[in-house]
Amino acid sequence: MRKYKPITGGVYLVLDPGMHKSQLLQKVQEALDGGVSVLQIWNNWPAGYTWPDKLGLVQELVALADVYRVPVLVNEEWQLLKETDLGGVHFDHIPPDYEALKAELNRDFICGITCSNNLEVVRWAEQHQLDYVSFCAVFPSPSAGSCEIVQADTIREARKITQMPLFLSGGITAENLTKLQELDFNGVAVISGILNAASAKESTAAYKQALNNYNP
Template identity: 70%
Template structure:
């Protein structure tokens, strides 16, 4: 089994598997060169995708990211951890059967969860020793879907509750990231800001630079 690092501060890239596979893999390679520190596969598979298709894409991503010890997580579909080398799972909501999931996977894996303004999620994540929390959405964003806008005071209260890594997501750009400099967080999660850029490498590097500038 390949060894993986835990979630590190920095730029967390969420991948849309609906993008042409060859194009997606090329963008991932570029983004990794630009300094992305974690990958998550969004559970939004194209119509007709089989389990074999999913596992083939996951294997390609793990092969590319594993050389740099960058973890690859799956959104929601934790069952894919059982027979792939995925590093972990990101939950959209508190799972009803977390202990059963851990037993079924049968190995250590990274766990994260999305939080809006409900600090009970942060409390649950802390009590259950998750690895990180991602707040969504910080700014309006089409890719953030139905996420409500997170209030700054929610993030401040969350930091008082836990020292686990906190990520911010939803509409974050290199231009508006300075607006968040007063908040105590560890990284940003990005989709279109990198995947839709002319150069994924340059965009990832720009996010990395902006994050280090305002959150050294």
Template identity: 80%
Template sequence: MRKYKPITGGVYLVLDPSMDKPLLLQKVREALDGGASVLQIWNNWPTGYTYSDKLLLIQELVDLAAAYQVPVLVNEEWQLLKDTELAGVHFDSIPEDFESIKAAVGRDFICGITCSNNLEVVRWAEERQLDYVSFCAVFPSPSAGNCELVQPDTIREARKITQLPLFLSGGITTENIDKLQELDFNGVAVISGILNAASAQKSTAAYKDALNKYKV
């Protein structure tokens, strides 16, 4: 299997596979050049996409990220780990039988989970020593879907529960990240702020600079 840098924080880029494929690959390459530390393929596949189509895109993304030792995760669809070199999976909620999933995958893999204001999710992640927790959403955002707004106190309490890397997501820009500076977190998860930018490289680098300036 490929070697990846451990997830410790930084810019976590969520990829929208429904984008035009050549454009998506270009944006990913730019974001990696800008310093993205994690990639996640959102399960927003184009209509009519087959399993083989998914495998092909995943392989292209894994190959692209390999030169940077950046892990590529998939959203929810852990079964894809069995047929690809994906580094891991991101769950939107606590899976029903995590032990069975680990057995079915049959190899080590990175695992993270989304949390809103339910600290039981953080406790679950800590008990099973997942690789990170991502909070959604700290600001209103169209791409955050149905995520409820996370209260700052939730993030403060989460840090008392775990020392796992904490990512914040939802409506975060390089302009409003300073509003989060009193919180103890490790990185930000971004979709449109990078994918829709004129230069994904410059946008990613700007997020990195903002993180280095403001995060605790």
């Protein structure tokens, strides 16, 4: 098992495997150079993508990130952890039998989960000793279209429940982070703000600097 840096916060980049592969790998390399902390492969595979295709892309991404000791997680498809060196899995909802899943994997792995305004998800994550919670969405965003807007009070109450890292996502830019400064969180999860930027390295660095200004 690779030794990754622990997840404590920072810039969490969600990768869209629907992008052209060479473009995606280039953006990932730039983001790693810019200081990204976590990578997650979104469950948005192109039509016709086979299991070997997925395994190949996963291993290429893991190889890139391993140089920086950055973990690569997969969205939902935890079975990929059985055949690759993925660092963990991110769930959109509470999995039906998490203990059986852990027993089947039979190895250490990072696990996080998405939360909207349902604090029972946070309580479940705390009870099962997950590594982080990600709130979706704090601002309107095309890539977070299925997420309801998270209320600030939800995030405040979540911090009373757990001390695990809290990430915020949905429409976040390096500029509008100042609107969130009254909240106690550890990092931001981003898709288009980095993947669609002219320079993923510069965009990642800008998010990182904004977070440092927020929580020096």
